[in-house]
Amino acid sequence: MDQHGYHHGNLRRVMLDAALRAIDETGPTGWSLRELARSAGVSHTAPAHHFGDKTGLLTAVAAEGFESFAETLAAAGDDFHEVGTAYVRFAVAHPAHFRVMFRPELYRPDDPAVAPARARSAAILATGAQSLSPDPALDRKIAVATWSMVHGFVSLWLGGALADGPEIEPEAFTREIITLAFGHLREPPVDMP
Amino acid sequence: MDQHGYHHGNLRRVMLDAALRAIDETGPTGWSLRELARSAGVSHTAPAHHFGDKTGLLTAVAAEGFESFAETLAAAGDDFHEVGTAYVRFAVAHPAHFRVMFRPELYRPDDPAVAPARARSAAILATGAQSLSPDPALDRKIAVATWSMVHGFVSLWLGGALADGPEIEPEAFTREIITLAFGHLREPPVDMP
DNA sequence: CAGGGATTTTTCCAATGGCAAGATATGGTT
DNA sequence: AACCATATCTTGCCATTGGAAAAATCCCTG
Numbered sequence: 252m253d254q255h256g257y258h259h260g261n262l263r264r265v266m267l268d269a270a271l272r273a274i275d276e277t278g279p280t281g282w283s284l285r286e287l288a289r290s291a292g293v294s295h296t297a298p299a300h301h302f303g304d305k306t307g308l309l310t311a312v313a314a315e316g317f318e319s320f321a322e323t324l325a326a327a328g329d330d331f332h333e334v335g336t337a338y339v340r341f342a343v344a345h346p347a348h349f350r351v352m353f354r355p356e357l358y359r360p361d362d363p364a365v366a367p368a369r370a371r372s373a374a375i376l377a378t379g380a381q382s383l384s385p386d387p388a389l390d391r392k393i394a395v396a397t398w399s400m401v402h403g404f405v406s407l408w409l410g411g412a413l414a415d416g417p418e419i420e421p422e423a424f425t426r427e428i429i430t431l432a433f434g435h436l437r438e439p440p441v442d443m444p
Numbered sequence: 445m446d447q448h449g450y451h452h453g454n455l456r457r458v459m460l461d462a463a464l465r466a467i468d469e470t471g472p473t474g475w476s477l478r479e480l481a482r483s484a485g486v487s488h489t490a491p492a493h494h495f496g497d498k499t500g501l502l503t504a505v506a507a508e509g510f511e512s513f514a515e516t517l518a519a520a521g522d523d524f525h526e527v528g529t530a531y532v533r534f535a536v537a538h539p540a541h542f543r544v545m546f547r548p549e550l551y552r553p554d555d556p557a558v559a560p561a562r563a564r565s566a567a568i569l570a571t572g573a574q575s576l577s578p579d580p581a582l583d584r585k586i587a588v589a590t591w592s593m594v595h596g597f598v599s600l601w602l603g604g605a606l607a608d609g610p611e612i613e614p615e616a617f618t619r620e621i622i623t624l625a626f627g628h629l630r631e632p633p634v635d636m637p
Numbered sequence: 638c639a640g641g642g643a644t645t646t647t648t649c650c651a652a653t654g655g656c657a658a659g660a661t662a663t664g665g666t667t
Numbered sequence: 668a669a670c671c672a673t674a675t676c677t678t679g680c681c682a683t684t685g686g687a688a689a690a691a692t693c694c695c696t697g
Contacts (some may be wrong), residue, residue: 487674487676488677490675
């Protein structure tokens with residue numbers, strides 16, 4: 252089911268992939284819709300049917316990203332060390348998605364295709380530290396602190412800001428700094444059925 | 445020394461300020477050069493003389509940002525708690541600059557107006573944790589961890605990702621999470637002459 | 638095989654970034 | 668005060684872009 256004539260048959264996915272590649276190469280705004288359409292071999296208005304406009308395409312990227320993100324986080328379990336590591340793993344594996352997801356001005360965060368997955372991710376992150384301490388207020392503090400650290404690390408890493416100095420292997424390094432910063436808070440090992 | 449006729453007299457600064465305002469309102473790419481020129485009351489090509497092109501304007505913003513940033517960090521002293529807090533203070537006080545500075549694809553990071561201040565900032569951050577521990581490798585880890593946390597926090601905060609839940613006062617909150625995460629590493633109080 | 642919805646194209650428009658050439662102002666020199 | 672080199676700004680132009688409107692083509696169902 253390739254392109255056989257008038258109907259492309261697959262335009263939506265092809266455009267998404269082209270967008271992801273373009274984002275990897277030149278950032279979330281370093282390309283034009285017409286460019287992508289050309290590369291897909293269709294007219295410059297063909298994408299409009301699938302995405303509406305350029306913002307719509309970025310919204311679709313964000314939606315796909317948050318879906319996958321929520322899954323990754325959920326699969327990481329309850330330990331916030333693991334959730335933090337999963338956060339970084341996702342960003343490194345899907346840099347283009349990640350680069351869009353946390354820049355809400357690029358897309359429509361309230362779009363029904365985005366909002367649920369977005370909320371799901373936020374919920375997992377917010378509750379990641381639950382019952383670590385007896386004080387719920389401290390829990391939130393821990394959650395935000397962890398979230399901040401992994402988000403910041405990955406942003407800096409993707410942005411090349413950590414390029415000087417010895418090479419860093421993102422996932423392993425994340426584990427180390429989480430332990431460094433939050434290891435001392437850890438309860439005795441949680442039940443592992 | 446306002447605009448008196450043909451020569452604006454102050455275009456460079458006026459354009460920079462207009463850009464900063466526009467970035468605050470619609471992000472680093474949510475405006476057009478012509479728009480800013482109109483708001484300054486000059487023709488759409490007038491800015492070219494001062495900045496070359498749009499990227500040049502963003503480069504000037506980044507340069508100004510890193511200058512001010514390096515000063516702020518340097519003034520914070522040696523304690524990496526203070527440096528971290530200063531990091532956040534800067535970002536909150538100069539959100540438009542900050543939004544550009546850490547997105548190198550938006551400007552020309554190697555521009556001679558940017559590179560030195562950028563390097564100065566990086567150096568302060570990299571050595572922020574020096575001699576905290578006997579192990580230099582751990583120092584780097586601590587420095588990157590701290591940097592990541594404050595950078596991530598501020599990115600999330602500026603992006604509105606922390607908007608749900610109780611309101612957060614950035615600088616105070618930063619102090620708390622730095623202490624939470626790194627307080628246990630702290631040497632006995634440094635000499636304060 | 639007819640109709641209808643889905644998908645894509647062609648055509649058109651306003652706005653943008655940038656270039657080239659010309660106009661105007663400014664300061665220093667004499 | 669006249670002059671000129673330079674800095675600053677304008678006008679006119681062009682290719683590219685995002686998007687709207689309308690028409691064309693395809694595919695599925697009955």
